[in-house]
Amino acid sequence: MTKSAAPRVRGANSLQLRFMLLVFASATVLALVAATFAYQFGKARELASSRNSVEALATAVEKTLAIGAYAKDEVLLQEVAGGLVRNELVDVVEVVAADGRALAKVVRPGGAERHGATLLTRPLVSPFDAQESLGQLRIRLNDDKVQADADREAYTLAAAMVAQAAVLAGVLYLVAARLVSRPIVRLASALRRMTPGSGERLETPASHAGDEIGVLIAGANTLLDSNERALQTERRLRAEVEAMEAQYRQIFDSSSAGIFVLDENGRLINGNPTVSRVVGLSMDELRRLSEDDFVSRVFNRPEQVRQMIDEAVARGETVSADLELVQQGDERRWVHCLISVQRADGQTVEGVIYDITERKSDENAVRHRAEHDALTQLKNRAAGQATLERFVADARARDAVLTVACIDLDGFKQINDRHGHAAGDEVLVACADRMRAAVRRSSDLVARLGGDEFLIALRDVGPGDAVLIQVMRALIDGLALPIRLSSGAEVRVGVSIGVACLPMHGVEPQRLVRAADEALYHVKRNGKLAFALALPA
Secondary structure, eight states: OOOOOOOOGHHHHHHHHHHHHHHHHHHHHHHHHHHHHHHHHHHHHHHHHHHHHHHHHHHHHHHHHHHHHHOOOHHHHHHHHHHHTSSTEEEEEEEEEEEEEEEEEEEEEOOOOOOOOOOOEEEEEOOOOOOOEEEEEEEOHHHHHHHHHHHHHHHHHHHHHHHHHHHHHHHHHHIIIIIIHHHHHHHHHHHHHHTTTTTOOOOOGGGGGGSSSHHHHHHHHHHHHHHHHHHHHHHHHHHHHHHHHHHHHHHHHHHHEEEEEEOSSSEEEEEEEHHHHHHHHOOOHHGGGGOHHHHHBBBBBBHHHHHHHHHHHHTTTTTTEEBOOOOOBOOEEEEEEEEEEOOOOOOOEEEEEEEEEEHHHHHHHHHHHHHHHHHTTTTTTTHHHHHHHHHHHHHHHHHEEEEEEEEEEEEEHHHHHHHHHHHHHHHHHHHHHHHHHOOOTTTTTEEEEEEEEEEEEEEEEEEOHHHHHHHHHHHHHHHSEEEEEETTTTEOEEEEEEEEETTTTTHHHHHHHHHHHHHHHHHHTTTTSSEEHHHHH
C-alpha cells in the first residue's frame, strides 16, 4: 500500500492562525468594551475630582469671605476672589450681598463669562449668628479646562486597559501555541510521514505524558493499531477474494453451459463465451447487446422468455423451458433455458442455456415419422384425424366454417397391377405433391388415409366460397395431368372428390368425413373426375 501525500495546512486553514485571529479578535472586542467603560469611569471621576477641588477651595475661603461681607470690606473680598481665580479650574468669582448687590467680582485672566458654564454657589452667613445670611459666593468653573483634564484622564485609563488586553492576548496566544498548537502540528507531521501498516507509532513527549496531548497521542496509536489489523485483514480477504474470483471466472468461462446476466431492462450485463457459441454471436457482438434488448435479439419468441421471467418473479424460484433461438442461416437452433430472478439491488435476471439442437432435431424427426406417411410425407391417418379434430374445435369456438374433402384416385389399381408397386409409389408421391400445391400450405390440411385415399381440410372455407371451387378445380386438373415414371412410361389417374362443410353437414369430425365419403361414392357412380357436395344433414 503506497503512502498518500497528506495536504499541508496553509493560510486560513491553519488552526493556529485561526486561534490567533480568534484570540486577538476577542481581545480587541474586550479591550474596546473595557476601554469604553474605563473612559466613562475616568471622565466621571476626573469631573468629580475637579468639582471637589473647587468646592474645597470655596470651603477654605468661606469664613474669610463671610467676615469681609459682614464688615463690607470690599478690598478683602476682592483679594480673596482674586486668589480663587488663580486656579485654572475657575473662570469667574463673584460675591453677592443678600440684597443682590455685587460686593466683589473677579474674572480670571484669559477667562470669560460663558453662558451655561457650571456654577457653584455657597451661602455666606454671619460669623456671629449662623441664622443671618450675608450673601452668596458664586464660582463659575472653567468647563473647557475641566473637560480637557477629564478627557486626558479617561484616555489614559482606556489606553491602559487596551494595552493590558493586548498583552493578555499575546501571552495567551504564546502559551496556547506552545502547549497545544505546536504539539498538534508535530503530531500531524509525524502521522503524515508514517506508512500505513508499517508498525510505526507516535512517541509521547515526557512533558505531555499526563495531559490531553498525551491522551491524543495514545488514542492515535490505538487507532494505528486498529488500522494495521484492519489492513492485514483486508489484504488477506482481498487475496482470498481474488483467488475465488479467478476460480469462479475460470469456471464461468470454461462452463459447457451458457451463462448470462441481464438487467431489469433486458440488457446484457455479463455472458460467458459459451453463450456466444450457442447463440451464434461473436463476443464483440455479444458485448454490444449491453445496449440492446438481449431477449429480442437472441430468442425467436421473446414473449415466452418474458413470461418465464414474470413466472420466476411470482413463484420466487427457477423456471425452465425449451426455447428456439433466432434463426441464423437454414438451421433451426434450440436451447434448454433456466431463468431465475434476483431482486436485491434492482432486478437482475440470471439465465443458463444448454444447446439441445441435436436432441430437438431427433425429437422432431421422431415426431415427423410418427405423424407423417413415410412415402408421401403427408400427415398419416392418425395425425390427420387429430389435426381435423383441432380444426373443427377451433372453427366451432370461432363460429367459423370448415370444408372437408375425401379424395380417391381412379385407375390407380390398374397402374399398380400393370407397372408394379414401385410405379404405384411414384404415382402416389406425384399426386401428394400436386395436392399440396393445390391448397394453402400455411393453413390447410392434406393427409393420406391409406392406399389411394386422401383427406383435405380447408379452414375458413364454406360451400359458397369461390376458394372451394378454385381448390377443387386445381385438384381435379392437377391430378388429371400425365405422370412420367422413372421407367419412362407415362400414366394418368382420375380423381373423385366428396365435399362436406361445417356446420351444414355436421359439427363432428366423424360426421363430416362420413358425409364427404358418401359424396365421394356418388361421384364414382356418376362418371368420376369430378367433385360433389354432400347433402345437408
